[in-house]
Amino acid sequence: MPAPNLPFSTAEYQRRLAAVRDAMAKRDIDVLFVEDPSNMAWVTGYDGWSFYVHQGVVISHTDDPVWWGRSQDANGAVRTVWMDDAHVTSYPDNYVQSTERHPMQTLAAMLRDRGYGNKRIGLELENYYFSAKAYLTLQADLPNADLVDATALVNWQRGVKSAEEIAFMRKAARISEAIVDLVVERCEPGLAKNELVADILATAVKGVGDDWGDYAAIVPLLPSGPDAAAPHLTWDGRPFETGHATFFEIAGCYRRYHAPFCRTVFLGKPPQTLRDAEAALVEGLEAGLDAARAGNRACDIYNALAAPLARAGIERGARAGYPIGLSYPPDWGERTISIRAEDETVLKPGMTFHFMPGLWMKDWGLEITESILITEQGPAETFCHRPRKLFVKD
């Protein structure tokens, strides 16, 4: 029985499946196995924290997708996917983290049983959760199949968002704004960092109005002062201090859809270096937003951003953004396009990005970012609406 509480319409799931099949056909792929939990959810609706064991979805050109996973998680699958229960299959629990058996032996058997044993089968070779051992096991157990790399095949279909998806991202953005408002209000010298994180997480999950908050694919990141040179530190129990900038890298999340949004708070009087960096960064963001138009390329955003930063003597080594939407840990990016000098992907209406030109310098950091939507005409629209600046609390 299809799940009663599906986030999207039947037409939306059919659109997605058709897009995946088109992409498979272009590469002569008969059968695709996706283990990426974001891809699984996007195609079938499956939702659960079970991606720490092997699971996936088998997509063919003729039959509905088949969910495959651990026996106890089949109970979650029948409750969350749009396919009927005959399309939920599972393997016994003693395959989990066993040294004698591998779950992929059961996947290979299922593929052979369905007549796919000698087909051209696409696999996500570069993906979290699809391990090297998983690949070697399939190779051994599907000797007559042609196993080909289909990394990011589904991810690429996720790039242009439907109206239903954009509506979810707008809800997520309201949650992101609530978090940033909280942070700007509450951050002050002497407050222990974990106390503020407690409030951030509570705000994120309470949501806004009737729109309950889901867990983001990354926990809040909020390093202060010299530690803000490092983009991915989490928190501890030390207090915020006068004289430090703290960036807050957060995302509201609505039914797995994210709107990442970063702002920086300075306690005290910021040094001129930081003020100069803020001015250049904001100028770069605005130039980038203007360049983020349908028909332009990803690198045009990057180059527009880079010019004012270069004039201010700031060299960024890192990319300046990535596509966003539905995601599961450990990353809220879609892992296709990168906003960087060498990426010439043409922007299309409905694409959504986290425009993320974080500055992580030797002994300070500054993040002012925007989640954006490429529109039919004109510059990108930002999902969130808060001042694009360094917040100073003196």
Added chain:
Amino acid sequence: MPAPNLPFSTAEYQRRLAAVRDAMAKRDIDVLFVEDPSNMAWVTGYDGWSFYVHQGVVISHTDDPVWWGRSQDANGAVRTVWMDDAHVTSYPDNYVQSTERHPMQTLAAMLRDRGYGNKRIGLELENYYFSAKAYLTLQADLPNADLVDATALVNWQRGVKSAEEIAFMRKAARISEAIVDLVVERCEPGLAKNELVADILATAVKGVGDDWGDYAAIVPLLPSGPDAAAPHLTWDGRPFETGHATFFEIAGCYRRYHAPFCRTVFLGKPPQTLRDAEAALVEGLEAGLDAARAGNRACDIYNALAAPLARAGIERGARAGYPIGLSYPPDWGERTISIRAEDETVLKPGMTFHFMPGLWMKDWGLEITESILITEQGPAETFCHRPRKLFVKD
């Protein structure tokens, strides 16, 4: 410069490194590459949410471990690892999620530069984050090396906890107790599920006293009524209802050390089926705790649990627990021992497990679990101290 804020003593890190080297020597492994973030942290102290890109630690028999990762994350590494800065190496940002380059090309180059190009190198083939493509890239770029599967080599060294680690787990257990107390107090008909999750997360991160809370490797799981048949559903905005059991699968976390702890709350008057299951489960838990003694085997715990459940007509397919301690998403288990009929691993003092005999039946679920410590003599000690029962709010 070694990090200023290391969680553990130098002696503790040296103990860990020596244990890993011994295990490497027993398998004639010259060099070990670990990508598992839990293993990285356990050996070096590295802490950051950067495991969504390739990174790892290279361990040899002679030199200090070498951290390797994305350039921007090297800033986080020098702030969190015990090795000096010369042992932090990185790759340029344009290797991240590139279709032209793979970060493992730079790891292979680094290994060749250090003279390891023709050595026997251990890899974690069955691990989150070490992708199939990572393995294929290393194979191509290290043609003279002997690449061998060293899955879980480090994980097995983590099994017996030091006094320093046990002290962290006791702090985590105080947080777990605070969460369960909150849940039992606040869960009531009409309360939206996400509202309670907001409080759970806030309680988890506030911590207890001076002991700030870290993020757990799994988000709270709390399905209700028939949905509790599925162990890994998260939450939504619907209200708790009279007549439903909800299990709460949570873990307090102190500096990445976990003490998972599950209790079930029934709103209203529980049916006799559930009361009978509770009685059998509590009897099984107590029998299992008594069997969880140094010198016994993992399967002895499982069998002790299974007997009273079988008498009550309850058949569990799933394993009944796993080792716990330091962890990063997506799992708080150590992925070595499983408490199941076929696992004959001998229990040793200092081992710690989540004794987790969840019941996920056709249309209901019940979780009453304990995090336990194997002691020198006598039955296992539980980390948490709360009634071992179904909590009923009528």
